[in-house]
Amino acid sequence: MKTLFNTGNAAITEGAIWAGCQVFAGYPITPGTEIAENMSRRLPEVGGYYIQAEDETASLHICAGASLGGLKSMTATSGPGFVLYADPYGWAIGCEIPVVVVNAQRVGPVSGITGAPGQGEFYFSRYPTHGGNFETIVLAPNSSQEAFNMTLEAFRLAERFRTPVTILADQLVADGWESFQLPETPEELASLGLGVVPRLVHPGPDFYPPSDAIDIPPVVLGRGTGAAASDWTPTEEGYDTEEIEPQMWHAHRLVHKILQHRELIDRHEAYFLEDSPPLVLVSYGSPSRVVRSAVRQARAEGLAVGAIRLQSLWPFQDALFHPKTIHLVVELNTDGQLVREVARAAKGETHFWGRCGELPGVSELLVVIRDILSGQAPRSMPGQWEAW
Numbered sequence: 001m002k003t004l005f006n007t008g009n010a011a012i013t014e015g016a017i018w019a020g021c022q023v024f025a026g027y028p029i030t031p032g033t034e035i036a037e038n039m040s041r042r043l044p045e046v047g048g049y050y051i052q053a054e055d056e057t058a059s060l061h062i063c064a065g066a067s068l069g070g071l072k073s074m075t076a077t078s079g080p081g082f083v084l085y086a087d088p089y090g091w092a093i094g095c096e097i098p099v100v101v102v103n104a105q106r107v108g109p110v111s112g113i114t115g116a117p118g119q120g121e122f123y124f125s126r127y128p129t130h131g132g133n134f135e136t137i138v139l140a141p142n143s144s145q146e147a148f149n150m151t152l153e154a155f156r157l158a159e160r161f162r163t164p165v166t167i168l169a170d171q172l173v174a175d176g177w178e179s180f181q182l183p184e185t186p187e188e189l190a191s192l193g194l195g196v197v198p199r200l201v202h203p204g205p206d207f208y209p210p211s212d213a214i215d216i217p218p219v220v221l222g223r224g225t226g227a228a229a230s231d232w233t234p235t236e237e238g239y240d241t242e243e244i245e246p247q248m249w250h251a252h253r254l255v256h257k258i259l260q261h262r263e264l265i266d267r268h269e270a271y272f273l274e275d276s277p278p279l280v281l282v283s284y285g286s287p288s289r290v291v292r293s294a295v296r297q298a299r300a301e302g303l304a305v306g307a308i309r310l311q312s313l314w315p316f317q318d319a320l321f322h323p324k325t326i327h328l329v330v331e332l333n334t335d336g337q338l339v340r341e342v343a344r345a346a347k348g349e350t351h352f353w354g355r356c357g358e359l360p361g362v363s364e365l366l367v368v369i370r371d372i373l374s375g376q377a378p379r380s381m382p383g384q385w386e387a388w
Contacts, residue, residue, distance in 0.1 A: 001181050001188045008147040008173040011180050012102055013038035015151025016074050017046055018189065019196055021100070023073040025051040025062035027081060030114040031174040032104045035076040056081035060088035063099045067092075068229050070220040072155060072199055076102035078171075079121055080111050082128075089164060090129035093136075093254065095229045096208060098158035098199075098218050100151070102167045104174035105285075107332070107357040116357035117171035117286055122337040125166050126314045133251035135258035137265055138166045138314040140284040141173055145180040146311070152194045157265065159197040161257060162208075162218045168313060170332065172286040172359070207238025210249035212256035214264075259315060267311035268320060271295055277304040279372055282321075282342050283330040284310040287359055291330050294365035305369055310338075321346035326372060328353060330360060351378055 004010070012035055016024070024039040026032070040050040049066075053059040056077055063073035077085070082103045092099050103125065107118035125138045137157055141147040147169060154165040183189040189196075200217035202208070204224030208216065219225050225238055232240035233247045241247075258265070271292060273280065283291045288309040295307045308320055321327060321342055329339035331354045343350040353360060353368060371378045 001183055001191075003179050004182050005177060005179050006144065007034060007175055007177055008141070008144045008169060009034040009104070009175070010038055011144040011148035012076070012151045012167070012169075012174075013042055014182055015148040016100070016155070017042055018183070019152045019155035020072050020198070021074050021155065022048040022071040023051065023063060023066035024048070024075065025053045025059040025066070025073070026075050026077065027053050027056050027059050029056075029078045029081045031106060031171045032076040032078050032081070032102065034174070035102060039074075056084035057087060060085045060092070060099070060101065064088055064092045064095075064097045064229075067097045067099050068095075068219070068221050070199060070201065070223070072098070072159075074100040074102065074155075076104070078104050078106050078114075079108050079118070082121055082124065086129045090131065091229070091231050092164045093129060093134050094231060094250075095234075096162035096218065096254075097164070097229070098155075098162055099164045100154045100158055100167065101164055102151075102169065105168065105170045105332075113357060115171065115175075117332055117359075118356065119170060119285060119287075119332040119337070121168065122313065125168050128166070134254040136166065136314045137161065137163060137258060138168050138312065139267070140168045140311060140313050142285050142288045142309065143173065143180070144176065144178045147173055148180055148182070149192065149194060150311075152189075152196070156195065156197045159199065159218070160214050160264070161261070162214075162216065163258070168285070170285045176286075206236050207234050208236070208253065210236060210253065212253055212260050214257055214261050262315050265312055265315065266317050268317060269309040269311065270306065271309075272299055272306040273308075275304070276325075277306045279305045279326045279328060279369065281305065281307040281328045281330060281365070281369075282310070282338065283307070284313060284338065285332070287330045287332055290359050290362060291365065294362045294369065297362060298366060298369050303369060303373055305373070316341050316345065318345035323348035327351070328368065328372060330354070330365065332356070332359070
């Protein structure tokens with residue numbers, strides 16, 4: 001095992017290489033450009049292919065095509081490019097194509113500020129394309145080490161579930177420099193609790209059976225099946241149809257192959273919940289690091305507070321939230337996105353702290369914690385808080 005001091009983008013690159021990624025297609029966009037730069041250097045060293053696409057839409061289409069040809073693939077972007085992925089996302093979801101998509105969120109709307117972190121694509125990562133009738137898998141690292149680990153996990157889940165898997169990072173995770181462990185042998189990789197699922201091939205002649213089973217290898221066109229990778233509803237044999245019954249089975253499979261096996265996906269960390277504190281802070285990504293420090297300080301002051309950090313965002317982990325608990329959700333936005341899901345799931349008192357472009361301070365969160373626990377209306381930054 002060796003220790004590197006580098007960015008989250010570098011960690012994502014090395015995770016993809018370890019996972020067996022053979023194709024990267026991308027278009028430059030801050031703060032995700034460094035992933036493309038690193039992959040352009042690293043992939044040729046391991047016999048892979050780097051492709052500079054003409055735009056983001058082409059990037060994900062290329063990755064889906066490479067995966068259909070039997071090669072593991074990945075692309076990376078930021079918010080403005082993530083929007084342009086909508087059409088190829090639909091193809092990859094509907095045709096059940098394994099591919100990994102990295103989104104390093106920056107503050108918006110639209111192009112926003114390239115060097116400031118944001119968390120504005122929480123819902124868009126759940127609904128990245130048109131038509132509905134599907135579930136998505138979304139992971140959210142908060143450090144370089146997790147960026148490495150979750151990239152490997154994203155490839156593993158993509159293969160097992162035959163679907164795109166999104167890594168929803170943010171600018172601070174992508175650009176931030178810190179140490180992470182990089183294994184040098186399969187045994188060292190296993191010591192981190194990580195593994196690699198090899199690319200296998202669905203033998204055909206069916207496209208996919210009408211089943212919510214996982215661990216059915218993905219289709220590789222020209223090997224075992226004669227089906228086309230179309231954006232139309234497929235029959236069990238993989239050909240276009242206008243019939244409702246195949247559509248029902250197809251939609252059932254896209255939804256329930258994920259929901260019925262979510263124990264393989266759901267991930268979270270909990271802090272100081274053993275004594276069931278009345279107030280729990282909820283966050284993901286970079287803000288979760290400040291939240292953890294704030295909760296530790298609050299506990300040192302004798303305040304009854306805990307925290308939940310979501311490491312997987314979708315499917316949403318409703319069971320973590322309870323109506324008798326007060327929740328304070330901390331996000332890098334001002335409209336409040338994660339908070340809406342927490343409020344829906346908890347069906348109890350829920351508060352929101354949100355700001356664009358920069359992390360909260362520990363002292364700011366401590367003021368709010370004290371206010372809520374004392375039964376006062378939380379003091380706010382004018383125009384920012386509780387506006388969701």
